[in-house]
Amino acid sequence: MAPLQITPLHPSLGAEVAGVDLSKPVDAPTRQALSRALADHLALVVRDQALTPAQYLAAASVFGPPMEQHYSQHNMPDFPLIGLIWHQNGQRPAEQWHTDHTNRERPPAATILYGVEIPSAGGGTSVANMRAAYVALADAERRRLEGLTTFNSLDSGHTDTRQEDRDKYGTPIEHPMVRTHPVHGSRAVYFHITKATHISGMTPVASRAYMTDLLERMIRPEIVYHHVWRKGDVLIIDDRATMHRAHGDYDRRQRRVLWRIIVEGDRPRLV
Numbered sequence: 295m296a297p298l299q300i301t302p303l304h305p306s307l308g309a310e311v312a313g314v315d316l317s318k319p320v321d322a323p324t325r326q327a328l329s330r331a332l333a334d335h336l337a338l339v340v341r342d343q344a345l346t347p348a349q350y351l352a353a354a355s356v357f358g359p360p361m362e363q364h365y366s367q368h369n370m371p372d373f374p375l376i377g378l379i380w381h382q383n384g385q386r387p388a389e390q391w392h393t394d395h396t397n398r399e400r401p402p403a404a405t406i407l408y409g410v411e412i413p414s415a416g417g418g419t420s421v422a423n424m425r426a427a428y429v430a431l432a433d434a435e436r437r438r439l440e441g442l443t444t445f446n447s448l449d450s451g452h453t454d455t456r457q458e459d460r461d462k463y464g465t466p467i468e469h470p471m472v473r474t475h476p477v478h479g480s481r482a483v484y485f486h487i488t489k490a491t492h493i494s495g496m497t498p499v500a501s502r503a504y505m506t507d508l509l510e511r512m513i514r515p516e517i518v519y520h521h522v523w524r525k526g527d528v529l530i531i532d533d534r535a536t537m538h539r540a541h542g543d544y545d546r547r548q549r550r551v552l553w554r555i556i557v558e559g560d561r562p563r564l565v
């Protein structure tokens with residue numbers, strides 16, 4: 295396979311990758327190069343892909359084993375490891391900054407989205423560099439965060455979670471608020487504001503207020519890549535050092551369908 299061409303899309307994070315066809319088997323050197331590029335750039339965009347569900351699952355496995363998603367009512371019936379993001383079926387756009395599935399002991403290393411139907415305007419996905427957010431904090435606050443952990447469960451605000459998913463994925467899991475990237479070696483701020491029931495040593499109300507304040511202070515335009523979708527885009531997001539959010543600012547009479555795969559990562563730790 296020809297070498298990959300990697301072109302940064304934003305000064306802080308995000309890169310477009312050319313020279314790979316994800317519908318075909320990806321050889322070992324290319325898999326390694328893609329994993330390294332993800333750790334370095336935190337969001338990768340591969341354009342103009344045409345993938346069946348089976349091809350998409352094979353391509354996603356470059357970044358780790360696909361893992362079950364806990365809103366199982368939205369999974370593709372014949373390919374349950376692919377979740378459908380489709381707001382016309384009753385889902386709301388996830389407009390709050392977050393990282394995925396922090397209620398798992400080994401949360402996803404990456405979230406992968408494939409643009410199947412794209413509205414004519416709006417409906418983008420933003421990704422924030424939480425490695426840069428960590429570096430930008432004052433020393434005292436970095437030290438404070440390094441000593442804190444969150445306790446994570448299913449989102450408190452989602453009323454449509456199936457009982458079987460609550461039983462499987464509702465057990466509280468503790469994670470550090472700063473984690474070391476297993477490939478890159480750098481640190482990033484890590485939490486999910488609505489999956490964290492509380493921060494260690496803090497009440498739920500004080501925890502929510504502190505996380506809200508952190509998000510407002512940390513996520514500035516300089517550390518955000520905004521992805522404008524084109525049909526056929528594959529967007530790979532490194533969940534170990536970013537947060538992301540959807541934008542519901544599109545004409546809801548139009549269809550916006552993304553296929554989502556999450557792939558297994560390491561247990562977050564601070565070293």
Ligand SMILES: [Fe+2]
Nearest residue numbers: 388393394538
């Ligand atoms: Fe998400």
